[in-house]
Amino acid sequence: MDLWKALEKQEEVDIRDAGVTANLDDHLYMYHMPYSYTAEQIRKLRTAIFHLEGRKVPRVIMVTSALPSEGKSLISANLAISIARGEDQHVLLVECDIRKPSLHHLFKYPPSKGVVEILQGKASVADCLVKTPIEKLTILPAAREAPVNPSELLESKGMKSLIKELSGRYNDRYLIIDTSPIQATVDPKILASQVDAIIMVTRYRYTREADFKMALENLPRDKVIGTVLNAIDELPAKKYSYKKYQYNKYYS
Ligand SMILES: Nc1ncnc2c1ncn2[C@@H]1O[C@H](COP(=O)(O)OP(=O)(O)OP(=O)(O)O)[C@@H](O)[C@H]1O
Numbered sequence: 199m200d201l202w203k204a205l206e207k208q209e210e211v212d213i214r215d216a217g218v219t220a221n222l223d224d225h226l227y228m229y230h231m232p233y234s235y236t237a238e239q240i241r242k243l244r245t246a247i248f249h250l251e252g253r254k255v256p257r258v259i260m261v262t263s264a265l266p267s268e269g270k271s272l273i274s275a276n277l278a279i280s281i282a283r284g285e286d287q288h289v290l291l292v293e294c295d296i297r298k299p300s301l302h303h304l305f306k307y308p309p310s311k312g313v314v315e316i317l318q319g320k321a322s323v324a325d326c327l328v329k330t331p332i333e334k335l336t337i338l339p340a341a342r343e344a345p346v347n348p349s350e351l352l353e354s355k356g357m358k359s360l361i362k363e364l365s366g367r368y369n370d371r372y373l374i375i376d377t378s379p380i381q382a383t384v385d386p387k388i389l390a391s392q393v394d395a396i397i398m399v400t401r402y403r404y405t406r407e408a409d410f411k412m413a414l415e416n417l418p419r420d421k422v423i424g425t426v427l428n429a430i431d432e433l434p435a436k437k438y439s440y441k442k443y444q445y446n447k448y449y450s
């Protein structure tokens with residue numbers, strides 16, 4: 199069954215009952231605090247994606263970074279909520295960090311089968327989708343258990359056709375792909391060839407310039423549409439250190 203048609207008629211899809219179970223994580227600013235400064239920065243990111251000079255609006259967007267813990271999953275999740283909040287846009291947040299899934303911590307569902315089990319032929323897409331309380335936002339988790347051959351799976355023909363199937367044929371569907379860090383794995387490099395656009399996350403006072411540059415060298419430059427400077431401490435007083443985002447266009 200065509201995935202998006204199925205989503206439109208959700209009663210026909212075996213969307214997992216064990217979906218989101220509890221309150222979503224506080225870091226989902228777009229959900230909990232849509233009028234906060236941070237949410238506003240995420241909206242800026244969304245707007246920038248929709249108004250890229252001289253190129254079509256990308257529909258398959260990968261979020262990656264050089265190092266672990268720079269905020270890829272958090273940015274992916276908040277960006278996905280922000281796009282889904284638009285009038286007409288449907289979003290599938292696809293977790294491609296298949297070595298270390300984490301979206302279930304943010305959206306509070308149990309570790310669930312997903313990309314890996316689909317590629318292994320053990321599950322169908324419809325079996326794996328997790329419905330969220332946010333209208334028009336669905337998640338495809340990475341895996342219930344980390345596979346022994348993650349890179350091989352992501353490099354397979356099956357992965358290419360999965361992305362093709364998921365992006366579908368309508369132009370109001372967006373795929374936000376959360377990935378692992380570039381320095382730790384080859385996975386983002388593999389996925390980069392299959393996406394329309396790439397957003398790089400860097401973390402304030404954490405990512406070194408050399409790490410960032412090395413990561414960029416592993417990506418197709420023309421697909422990198424911007425960087426997010428994450429977790430800026432805006433206020434000098436540490437006890438009130440709000441963590442914020444800032445979107446910057448990357449100039450090569
Ligand atoms: N802007 C922020 N404000 C507050 N906490 C943040 C922010 N960005 C990231 N964090 C925290 O830092 C940790 C790492 O964030 P996250 O999991 O999004 O990073 P990641 O790049 O996806 O990590 P990994 O490489 O392990 O996948 C999490 O505990 C998250 O809550």
Ligand SMILES: [Mg+2]
Binds near residue numbers: 272295300377
């Ligand atoms: Mg992550």
